Amino acid sequence: MSEKIIWVRADQPEGYDERKKLVSSALEAGLVSLVLREEDQALKRLGRFEALTVKGTDIYAGEEKAATMVRVGSPADLKKVAALKDKVGSIVISARDWKVIPLENLIAEFQGSATKLLMSASTPEEAKLFLETMEKGADGVVIETARPAAMREFAALAGHGPGRIELVPITITEIVPLTVGDRVCVDTCSLLRVGEGMLVGSQSSCLFLVSSESMESEYVASRPFRVNAGAVHSYVLTADGRTKYLSEVRGGDEVMAVDKDGASRKVVVGRSKIERRPLLMIEAEEKGRTYSTILQNAETIRLVTPEGPVSVSDLKAGQKVLARLETGGRHFGHSINETIMEI
Secondary structure (H helix, E strand, O other), X not given: OOOOEEEEEOOOOOOHHXXXXXXXXXXXOOOOEEXXXXXXXXXXXXXXXXXXXXXXXXXXXXXXXXXXXXXXOOHHHHHXXXXXXXXXXXXXEEEOOOOOOOHHHHHHHHOXXXXXXXXXXXXXXXXXXXXXXXXXXXXXXXXXXXXXXXXXXXXXXXXXXXXXXXXXXXXXXXXXXXXXXXXXXXXXXXXXOOOOEEEEXXXXXXXXXXXXXXXXXXXXXXXXXXXXXXXXXXXXXXXXXXXXXXXXXXXXXXXXEEOOOOEEXXXXXXXXXXXXXXXXXXXXXXXXXXEEEEEEOOOOOEEEEOOEEEEOOOOOOOOEEEXXXXXXXXXXXXXXXXXXXXX
């Protein structure tokens, strides 16, 4: 699923203090596209975010119209909506009764058009429905709630909170010590849990779950913000569902942190450290296909098994580790339906 647009209507509460609290709560939850009243521009000082402004039935980004809002009350109103297709950048739809206005019809109408379809949502459950209907869903949601506490639930829909990635156990077949090479430590701005790490691999079709350094060791103190991720050539899964080479990861980037149950969240990279270290190649097999990843050869490096993290020093052939598998290939980080072999 492509990245969804999430806007917060911070212009609706009557009182200024209520609007201010809504802006603060949205920013704390990681939501950074906020709709303000024209007279509330002082709220921009609460943080750095995309400030949109309501003017009548339109929403502006600076001087440029970003969206037109349409309230739909009957099937006849859908003609007004259809007339705006390819004429405005985005359209925000609100409806009194979605049993009367079939959401599927709207999504089908706008699929493939130049106009983004955004749906007004007052609850996280409603937003989830809008984003998932007919698999593709709407292009985004516009949050309309006066409850600041709900912001974190909505943020999960934007990928700032827990999502789920399918992980499968694959079987280790060979562990081969190599000579030295350049490996990457990714230090994040978050404290990662035991067994939570990043998805890394030599083939985009198989990304191994490499654990954070959250566990204590007799050799070094735990560093729960760090994933000693692997060699510079390796792929890592980023927060937008693309892959990057580890050599390209920089401070300010967002990568995906994942635990053994597949729960995922976006984390911000604080820095990336490339150092020359002894390496280890780990090969695994699943359904007749062989995959590999290259990690630093050190006791503190762990892959995640269904039971939890295991040091590469203790890993044995025949053991199961968790990985994310996909078909096709990657081109500039995007998943594509193309036959690509990486060996």
